[in-house]
Amino acid sequence: MYPAPIEEYVRPGTVDEAIAALAKYPEGDAFFVAGGQSIMQAIKSRLLRPRCIVDLQGVSGLKGITADSNGVRIGAMTRYREIAEAESLNGAYQAMRDAADRVGDRQVRNRGTIGGSLCWNYVAACMPPVTMSLGAEMELIGAGGASRSVAANDFLLGPLETAREENEILLSINMPAAPANAGSAYKKWGLVTDALPVIGVCAYVELDGSGACTSARVAIGGLGDGPAHSGAAAAALVGNKGNDADAISAALDAAANETETQGDLWADPAYRKQLIRSLGTEVVTTAFQRAAS
Amino acid sequence: MSNQTVTITINGEAYEESVPQRMLLVDFIRDKAALTGTHVGCTYEGVCGACTVHLDGEAVKSCLMLAVQADGHELTTVEGLAQGGELTQLQKSFNEKHALQCGYCTPGILMNMTEFLKDNPKPTEEEVRRGLVGNLCRCTGYQHIVEAVLDAADKQGG
Numbered sequence: 268m269y270p271a272p273i274e275e276y277v278r279p280g281t282v283d284e285a286i287a288a289l290a291k292y293p294e295g296d297a298f299f300v301a302g303g304q305s306i307m308q309a310i311k312s313r314l315l316r317p318r319c320i321v322d323l324q325g326v327s328g329l330k331g332i333t334a335d336s337n338g339v340r341i342g343a344m345t346r347y348r349e350i351a352e353a354e355s356l357n358g359a360y361q362a363m364r365d366a367a368d369r370v371g372d373r374q375v376r377n378r379g380t381i382g383g384s385l386c387w388n389y390v391a392a393c394m395p396p397v398t399m400s401l402g403a404e405m406e407l408i409g410a411g412g413a414s415r416s417v418a419a420n421d422f423l424l425g426p427l428e429t430a431r432e433e434n435e436i437l438l439s440i441n442m443p444a445a446p447a448n449a450g451s452a453y454k455k456w457g458l459v460t461d462a463l464p465v466i467g468v469c470a471y472v473e474l475d476g477s478g479a480c481t482s483a484r485v486a487i488g489g490l491g492d493g494p495a496h497s498g499a500a501a502a503a504l505v506g507n508k509g510n511d512a513d514a515i516s517a518a519l520d521a522a523a524n525e526t527e528t529q530g531d532l533w534a535d536p537a538y539r540k541q542l543i544r545s546l547g548t549e550v551v552t553t554a555f556q557r558a559a560s
Numbered sequence: 561m562s563n564q565t566v567t568i569t570i571n572g573e574a575y576e577e578s579v580p581q582r583m584l585l586v587d588f589i590r591d592k593a594a595l596t597g598t599h600v601g602c603t604y605e606g607v608c609g610a611c612t613v614h615l616d617g618e619a620v621k622s623c624l625m626l627a628v629q630a631d632g633h634e635l636t637t638v639e640g641l642a643q644g645g646e647l648t649q650l651q652k653s654f655n656e657k658h659a660l661q662c663g664y665c666t667p668g669i670l671m672n673m674t675e676f677l678k679d680n681p682k683p684t685e686e687e688v689r690r691g692l693v694g695n696l697c698r699c700t701g702y703q704h705i706v707e708a709v710l711d712a713a714d715k716q717g718g
């Protein structure tokens with residue numbers, strides 16, 4: 268299938284130039300393209316008919332991961348491929364690697380970016396629940412160079428909706444310096460290997476010196492209304508240890524009960540709840556192990 | 561509608577062409593460079609992998625890019641694998657292990673697996689199968705493809 272006619276293609280070198288290039292067109296007529304692994308589907312099917320494409324591949328400063336005592340910064344244009352290989356994320360933020368390593372296929376991971384996934388916010392996407400569970404902040408920059416930071420929870424709205432303004436660029440995904448004794452994990456289930464998640468669950472836990480959980484966040488993707496936290500699961504995990512299988516499965520039962528699941532071609536509501544229980548139990552257990560090691 | 565002039569190097573040869581911005585990279589390769597080994601197997605979804613080429617050495621789906629995005633970049637297509645008429649080991653293994661029937665998926669699989677074996681010279685069968693997820697084959701059932709990739713890894717002595 269062929270895209271509708273496109274009038275202009277630009278490959279700016281800086282964030283300012285990219286924002287200016289987009290601003291030349293009325294809202295909805297010009298689009299940023301990162302890895303193109305989502306937006307090109309929409310352009311080819313003519314769901315979107317952009318007059319102008321602003322390619323972010325040439326914009327400097329948007330790629331790469333830095334992790335040190337000041338925190339972890341993942342540039343928006345960092346590809347799944349690089350995230351999957353980033354050992355600096357091990358432990359507290361290892362869920363990012365779990366997710367990136369299993370997105371789609373090799374070719375998609377060679378092009379697709381974390382920023383593109385978050386700005387698209389497809390219901391069956393991996394990075395939205397992962398960034399929510401890890402408590403990530405999105406750094407955005409708009410016209411005039413003003414930047415702002417938005418928590419993943421507030422950035423990711425309903426399906427295909429975010430808090431990003433039309434001409435804002437997502438610069439990076441930021442997390443605080445990894446606390447000691449913190450661990451995370453992500454796992455999804457889809458119809459075939461590495462497919463879009465029917466359900467994906469991400470867990471993050473912090474432990475005290477005795478190995479008991481002091482705080483937890485569990486986020487679920489693949490839901491009809493967009494990714495959601497399970498407050499009940501998080502609350503039920505606090506005070507418990509990673510070897511307490513009963514406590515963990517009670518927490519995931521609470522998550523499955525609390526979460527409204529939809530039925531569709533791929534799974535009915537009850538099956539989705541079962542996926543929340545089984546994937547959730549696995550990722551919470553793994554997160555505890557990673558936090559302890 | 562306007563056109564834009566691009567220079568895209570494919571298999572070492574520079575193609576300078578004026579193209580509409582909306583032209584997909586796969587159509588540039590097939591229609592402008594007349595290299596028809598790169599195939600198209602799906603409509604807009606980008607799920608079949610038949611169009612896989614190397615962009616600056618990495619396997620990507622050329623139906624999910626515009627030709628203008630490849631301006632100034634280097635591509636390798638299936639026609640560029642063999643050097644001086646000598647097939648690569650992976651190509652020879654595909655032949656010997658009967659890894660193709662109709663052959664429609666083959667160019668994309670060769671491009672993906674060529675890069676895969678560079679990243680992972682000694683893969684397990686499980687790793688090969690996971691590496692193939694982005695390429696659909698409607699004929700073979702994959703068994704012989706997996707055997708061919710493992711055979712190539714073996715003979716390349718990775």
Ligand SMILES: Cc1cc2nc3c(=O)[nH]c(=O)nc-3n(C[C@H](O)[C@H](O)[C@H](O)COP(=O)(O)OP(=O)(O)OC[C@H]3O[C@@H](n4cnc5c(N)ncnc54)[C@H](O)[C@@H]3O)c2cc1C
Pocket residue numbers: 298299300301302303304305306307323343344369370371372375378379380381382383384385386387389391392393394431435436437438461462463464605606607
């Ligand atoms: C075959 C296939 C399988 C897939 N499987 C999975 C899967 O298992 N799990 C999963 O989560 N996803 C999957 N995806 C989707 C994939 O993750 C996409 O790469 C991702 O959703 C989009 O990232 P991108 O860099 O390609 O963004 P693009 O498609 O280029 O852009 C997406 C949107 O974000 C905007 N945008 C991009 N970057 C920025 C930025 N820095 N600032 C502001 N706006 C920006 C664009 O304007 C566009 O609206 C799959 C895709 C394919 C084709």
Ligand code: FES
Pocket residue numbers: 599600601602603605606607608609610611612621622623624
């Ligand atoms: S033609 Fe199917 S993935 Fe490109």
Ligand code: FES
Pocket residue numbers: 659660661662663664665666696697698699700
């Ligand atoms: S050999 Fe026919 S599609 Fe693979």
